[in-house]
Amino acid sequence: MHTVVIVGGGAAGIELATRLGKRGDLDVALVDRDASHFWKPRLHELAAGLLGDGEEAVPYLAHAQSHGYRYEPGALRGLDVEARRIDLDEVRLPMTDELILPPRSLRYDTLVLAIGSRVNDFGTPGVLAYCDMLDSPAQAIALRRKILALALRSAGDPERRIRIGIVGAGATGVELAAELHHAFDDMHRYGGLGSASKLDITLMDMAPRVLPAVDPSTSASAQRTLEDIGVDVRLGVGVDAVTPEAFHLSDGSTVPCDIRVWAAGVTGHPIVAELGVFELSKDRRIVVDERLAAKGVANVYAIGDCAYAPAGAEGASVPPTAQAAHQQAGYLADALPRALRSETVRAFVYRSKGTLVSLGERQATGELPAVPRKTPIPMRGLLAKGLYVWLQHMHRVALHGWFRALALWLADGLRNTTLPPVKLH
Helix, strand or coil: CEEEEECCCCHHHHHHHHHHHHCCCCEEEEECCCCECCHHHHHHHHHHHHHHHCCCEEEEEHHHHHHHCCEECEEEEEECCCCCCEECCCCCCCCCCEEEECCCCCCEEEEEEECCCCCCCCCCCCHHHHEEEECCHHHHHHHHHHHHHHHHHHHCCCCCCCCCCCCCCCCHHHHHHHHHHHHHHHHHHHHCCCHHHEEEEEEEEECCCCCCCCCHHHHHHHHHHHHHHCCCEEEECCCCCCCCEEEECCCCCCCCEEEECCCCCEEEHHHHHHHHCCCCCCCCCECCCCCCECCCCCCCEEHHHHHHCCCCCCEEEECCCCHHHHHHHHHHHHHHHHHHCCCCCCCCCCCCCEEEEEECCCCEEEEEECCCCCCEEEEEHHHHHHHHHHHHHHHHHHCHHHHHHHHHHHHHHHHHHHCCCCCCC
């Protein structure tokens, strides 16, 4: 059968593997360095302690077995486009570093790269050495443990403040700031630790407003909510350097921090440049055409955050978001079989479904597109939060189907009635 190899098991990669695997007429392989999938928009919840280790993880082996594809562990380290072959790095057991699989190669007829992105440090001194990031579950769990350690140390000292600095006022930074406030209140309620009144969160960004990609009214709503819960929002200011104790800002001020989080912008993984065969954008993402095929490279596609895809207006590109990844996976699941049958394949068209940002346990803010109106429809409060949770549920539906997704939702409800909503370990 025609072999489709998908590298990267994020939202785009695993949804594409699921849909192609169900067909039964393709040999589909999903490659990922990790053993399980975690939906990236929920990383801030994992970092804040609102999700436990492995709580939302989808094991690739089990998922592949039940959805008609195979899982190949390993990290991409090489690509031979003439031989249609990818090279994978060795696989070692976490913690013990025991060798499981040696370096190996996989042959493909069609290759789809869905390797995601990482946070962009913009070359700022000290970022990589002294900042936590939210690119993976491992990073989120490491951040959660630091936060919990600070909460435990401060519990017996009424004078000690907990200072957390977050660079980046996009969705990740805004959601993390709001959820941390929520988590500290739960730590106090269920664990007897210091409440959110001891928490000093500073949110910084060079942009003139939080959530700069949305309508100004939505941005203003989010900023008011953050300021109401005590977040210090500093806009129009950059970071010149990061030290173990503080952020040093472009206006000459310093923000002392116990924990420093960098959530500003995205860039492609270094491997895409190291492969040496792709046309890359300025932010190191793979340039693709209107059908998501990598420009100048035969039989290779790119989707999700690693792809720089054209969108509508001249010079515009599809944003690196979960909804874009979902749409691209759906498109390619239909387009690839059509192309193999030599049928006409329509161009990919990205359609924004709006933006929703969580701002705590029972509230969110966002907007829905309005056609033909230019002004989007605002969404606030509990209704917006309900839609936000619904999006998470729909990702489960895409992976598991309606029946199992409903069972998981019921299991979440039962678990929440017996366990603290915040993880105290």
